[in-house]
Amino acid sequence: MIRDITIGQYYPVDSVIHRLDPRTKLAGTVIFLISLFVTSSPVGYVLATLVLAGVIKLSRVPFKFMTRGLRAILIVLLLSVSFNIFLTPGTTILKIGFLRATKEGLILAGFMGLRLVYLVIGSSLMTLTTTPTQLTDGLEKSLRFLNRVGVPVHDIAMMMSIALRFIPILVEETDKIMKAQTARGADFDSGNLIQRAKAMIPLLVPLFVSAFRRASDLAMAMEARCYHGGEGRTKMHPLRYETRDRIAYLLMFVYLALMIASRFIRFRLF
Amino acid sequence: MSIRAENLSYIYNEGTVMETYAIRDVSFEIGDGTFVGLIGHTGSGKSTLIQHLNGLLKPSRGTVYFNGEDIFAEGYNMKALRGHVGLVFQYPEYQLFEEDVLTDVMFGPKNLGCSDDVAKERAIRALTQCGVDEGRFDRSPFELSGGYKRRVAIAGVIAMEPDVLILDEPTAGLDPHGRDEILGMISRLHKERKMTVILVSHSMDDVAEHADKIMVLNHGELLFYDTPREVFKHAAELESYGLSAPEITYLAADLNAAGISVDPSMSTIEEAKEEILKALGR
Structure with a gap:
């Protein structure tokens, strides 16, 4: 019933991902979300899928917990996918009444849908592996600089x-x-x-x-x-970066760089 | 109006690392007009168990029969069942919502399809039985004292005129005086309306006085289901589960140790009085 909401539901197991500093995980999530919008090539999505699958595996959280959050955005997902399929101009492949599905639309909708799904899974992954307390601790510390402009962080x-x-x-x-x-x-x-x-x-x-x-x-x-x-x-428990966090940051930047690079790969392919 | 549970199990988070049995393979039968005390300490599965008896929770395994009918069978009339099996939750005062006391108590009967007049009549009767005087009928339930809120909430279920009344820790958070009043009221309802009563508590003293039978739950398993006298014979075992026997049982043990021989299985104050007078030869 209402218990299906995954946001804020911590899954208590011990894993490398759970042990990471919350700031690292926040940064990781933000980088992952940005990377989804940076790329638009199949290569980029394959990379994102691999990374996501790897992190899920490392987190030791059962996969069905990730997909629980998806139920909440099902309608948004369906709407955006169908809008993309039917309203993108291009080669018609299917006609239902006045609605025309185009090949370009289908591709766009596929990417769009995938992007939304990954967005939700990516952020669920963070909340599943980080307790709310750690999360706000991390946010508080990462955003402390805003204090100077008068934001009561x-x-x-x-x-x-x-x-x-x-x-x-x-x-x-x-x-x-x-x-x-x-x-x-x-x-x-x-x-x-x-x-x-x-x-x-x-x-x-x-x-x-x-x-x-x-x-x-x-x-x-x-x-x-x-x-x-x-x-x-x-x-x-003051927050302190460990070796694993440094490694995680390094991997994140490599990943982001690859995702940015994937944009250019696409241009060369087509 | 018997209730029978058969191999009832309820599992939380089945198939995950957090999988836990709230109740495990519990079977029992509660006959007409019995006053049952359900005892177990926090987390023993008492609340989970009783929610199965009026179909609020669906068991993971096993089932419940009310008057011989399987209540979890397809097409069983749950709403009618809830009119027969009334359940008063813990801290029931938190469920009050109406503008005045009388209307709030009428909520249950009206849901059962009673007309306004009948519902009102039932509500007034229930409130009177619960010791709420007429002067409070028009007041907002939120401005009553804690004890009265509790009475109004209990009246809300009694107004549905159930055959079986289940109460989950109805005395939690009340002072000793409020506790005695609520327990006395329940006992009166049991006698006057011939209701089957299931009283959930973690205190033996609460139930020893009134219950015909005592059910003891520990970690979701049914340990004992017998008359108070029989159950209290296992005082040492109960203690090992973190439950204590009623004060009277300890008094009996102390008296016997001091050389005044009384029946060690006496369980009510009345019995104790007679036993002690007899032992002292008066």
Whole structure:
């Protein structure tokens, strides 16, 4: 049900990827995402596929966890693929009514779809191998320079980690309230749109009430422990780069360089 | 109105490294009008088990029969089942949502297809039985005290007039006084309405007083399902599972050790009183 959301779902196994510094993984993800947009040649996609497959293998996270995140973007994926197939001008290969599928469109749609799928898998891979706490720690440290232009990096990072921490709690809470109301005969799955929207009230009201209660409890608990923002705050686990991180960075740049190069390979082939 | 579980297992995250049995191969039968105490400490699978009894969770293996019918069979009327088997969750006050107490309690009966009048009548009866006075009917459930919120929430399930009432730790977070009131109320419902009651708790003292039978769960497995007297004979074993026998059992043991011989399997305060008076020769 709602448990299918992969973002923020850590998969606890021990692997090289899990042990990497979160900053390395962030950088890796960003580089991977950029590389998907840099390349447009089959060679580039083959390379990206190999790298992705390799990292998945190294992470020891079962493949079916990666694809879970895809369900959420299924509609976007279908829309963009069909738009590309039918709206790209070129040689017609299939005609359905006024819709014309073109060869160019098909190729474009294929790449487009692949790009979207890899985007989701790439970012799921990061959240599956990094705990939310590590992730925000990494973000906070990588973006610290923004402090100078007046962006409250620590506060934003804290809000993010709290939000992330609360996702599973709220999911669980939703599940619980849903069950409690189902036990009272509520029906969330049938009826027309208006009936369904109405059926959400017994779920949403208690959920909001409990979210506010939790927020206020948490604020109180933080104040009781003298939280006063990021100034002068030390870390229990300060982030430090290890050899494996340096190797990872090196590999990332080699990969990015190859992906950029793949653009030119294509020009020479055609 | 019997409930029978057959080889019930529920597995979390089946097929991953996080695979765990919440309950494993549990079978039992609960007869009409029985008051069952379900005991086990945190994580023993109590809450998971009871959610199978009204079809909220689908078992990984095994099934549940209500009045001889398999509730997980294709086409079984789940909604009707939920009218027969009422389930009060832990901290039920978090499920309140309506503008006033009466309307909130009417939610259940109305879902079962009762007219407004019938639902109102049932709600008033349930609220009265749960000890909520008329003066509170028009109040917002959110401005009531914790104890009253809990009563209103329990009334919300009782108004559905179930044959079987399951309560998951109904006394959690209440003070001793609130606890006694809620337990007394449940016991009264059991007697007056001849309801089958399944009371989930981690405290033996909660259930020893009222239960006809006690079910003990440990790590998802059913250890004992017997009368309190029989179960408490295994006090040492219960302790090894992190559960304690009721205070009375310890009192009996202490008295016997001190040379005052009483029945070691006495389990209610009433029995204890008689035993001790008898032992002292009065």
